[in-house]
Amino acid sequence: MLPFRRFWNQLQQILVAEPTTPADSSDTPAPKADATVWDVLKVRYILRNKISRPLPEELVDIILDSAEYWASAEVEMSQGERIVHKDRDQVILKTVPLCYDRASLASSSVPTPLPHRGKYPCRKIIFHISSHDQGGSGNRPRENMYEGSWTWFDTEVIRAAHLKNMYKDDKEQEVLENEGGQVARHFGPENPKLLPRGDKLQSNKAHVSKLQEHHIVWHYLDNVSPDSPEAEEVERMQGRGSLTLDGRGVRELEVGDSIAVWARARFPWWLNRVARARVQIYWAI
Known part of the structure; x- marks a missing residue:
């Protein structure tokens, strides 16, 4: 079984430290129930480049689909x-x-x-x-x-x-x-x-x-x-x-x-x- 919990724990720590929208604003955006295109792209980038052991593209696809982290x-x-x-x-x-x-x-x-x-x-x-x-x-x-x-x-x-x-x-x-x-x-x-x-x-x-x-x-x-x-x-x-x-x-x-x-x-x-x-x-x- 893939260690999804470990990946998501690392991801949450990074997302807390970094903004999730491209706009420059002093206001904190309200949380959204569904991910935006930008949200998904950001998470893909993090999983491929910024966690302690970056993941291959195929595994990133599996993780995002398993979490149903999709644009809508x-x-x-x-x-x-x-x-x-x-x-x-x-x-x-x-x-x-x-x-x-x-x-x-x-x-x-x-x-x-x-x-x-x-x-x-x-x-x-x-x-x-x-x-x-x-x-x-x-x-x-x-x-x-x-x-x-x-x-x-x-x-x-x-x-x-x-x-x-x-x-x-x-x-x-x-x-x-x-x-x-x-x-x-x-x-x-x-x-x-x-x-x-x-x-x-x-x-x-x-x-x-x-x-x-x-x-x-x-x-x-x-x-x-x-x-x-x-x-x-x-x-x-x-x-x-x-x-x-x-x-x-x-x-x-x-x-x-x-x-x-x-x-x-x-x-x-x-x-x-x-x-x-x-x-x-x-x-x-």
Whole structure:
């Protein structure tokens, strides 16, 4: 077993003695829950150069991944509550393209990616969604609260989103067809988006008007087989898609890709009411 405790003890001593941000300021910065790009670069430099026995690059990678010391970016849904009606699916948010800064994408036709490690640097994605459907059954508890739920959330990967002019004049642009739900669409029986499937992100509990807090974590080390009893239990008890539990959605995300979160509703009188949504993406440096 690698002596991580010894490495981190040395690292903490060095970090206490040295600033962790590049800015010159007499004010002490407030502590942050997540590391910045600069934080990770600083720690990499320390582990490679400033501890008593500097470490090889490969071991530094292992330590940072084991500690989940990754850079991150966060996006929140704007415009307040969204109400998604039958067949008027909406994109409630799109993440900033992986390993890119929104400001640089808006100001440069040839944006430069942020530091990252490898073609597939994504390590974790956390989705926070507060939502519910239209209610209507007295909110009585049932064995499977997600059975017969026709309001749910899907994800769509926008490949090479950093080349699609997503930002202009400090405003996010639509890059997917009908992503605002302006036009009601007809979903026939052969359309894969007619009903929630195994690749769904999350369903709302059916006929429950109380706001639900969905916290979904995708990790690059996830390895739950979609056809396993465990995946079936997660889908039944948590409302997640069984196909999203094997980590591929994280491992296959490339630099420049963005994730769109769709809110969907089907059949007359069904509503998907979304109060808040937030996504955090973590990548290795």
